[in-house]
Amino acid sequence: MRTTAVLVAAATAMMALAGCSEGVKDTHPQQWVSQRKAVFKNFTSALEPMGLMARERQAFDARAFQASALRLQELSTQPWPLFTTDSNYAPTRAKPLVWEQPEAFKQAQDDFLASVAQLVQAAQGGTLATARPAVEQVQQRCKACHDKFRSG
Numbered sequence: 001m002r003t004t005a006v007l008v009a010a011a012t013a014m015m016a017l018a019g020c021s022e023g024v025k026d027t028h029p030q031q032w033v034s035q036r037k038a039v040f041k042n043f044t045s046a047l048e049p050m051g052l053m054a055r056e057r058q059a060f061d062a063r064a065f066q067a068s069a070l071r072l073q074e075l076s077t078q079p080w081p082l083f084t085t086d087s088n089y090a091p092t093r094a095k096p097l098v099w100e101q102p103e104a105f106k107q108a109q110d111d112f113l114a115s116v117a118q119l120v121q122a123a124q125g126g127t128l129a130t131a132r133p134a135v136e137q138v139q140q141r142c143k144a145c146h147d148k149f150r151s152g
Contacts, residue, residue, distance in 0.1 A: 024091035032087030039079040046072040047138065050119075053128065054135040062126040069116075069123035072138070076116045080109050098149050108145040115141045 026034040050068045052058035088099055098105050115137045122134035 026091055028087070028089060030084075030087075032082050032084055033089070033092045036079045036082045036087075039075060039082070042075050043072065043079075043142075046075060047135075047142075050131070050135045051139060054132040056128075060128040060131070062123075065131055066120075066123040066126075069120045073116050073120050076113055093150050093152050095149050095151050105149055108141075108149065112138070112141040112145060 026032075046068050049058065050065055050072075053060045053065055083094065083098055083105070085099065088094065088096070115134070119131075119134040119138050122130045125131070
């Protein structure tokens, strides 16, 4: 009987902790932050297989690579309009610089879009040798933007 009580107490405590770890909910009527997060998650889903191929952790498949590149290009313009002036609220991970330095943020977007266009062009070449540097460039653009404009 005592063991059951301990297990129930432990399970209740774990559920309470799990509830606390969810963080702040996006309660804004337009849910700008949630929409951005969903698009960026899709970025990752499109870019990750190409990165695995570029690092030779997965066999290079020219068709799959090209499909992923085109998917990333399709997604590449979607998050930027979601950075509205009224979208700087918790649970955003965007730094205030997004709104304080809009020209720099726009330049980071343009750099990313240019690298994605180069990736699509490289993917049409159908070889790992042309694809690898283009993937690395996109990843560098993502990292540079995150380093400057994203916290955490």
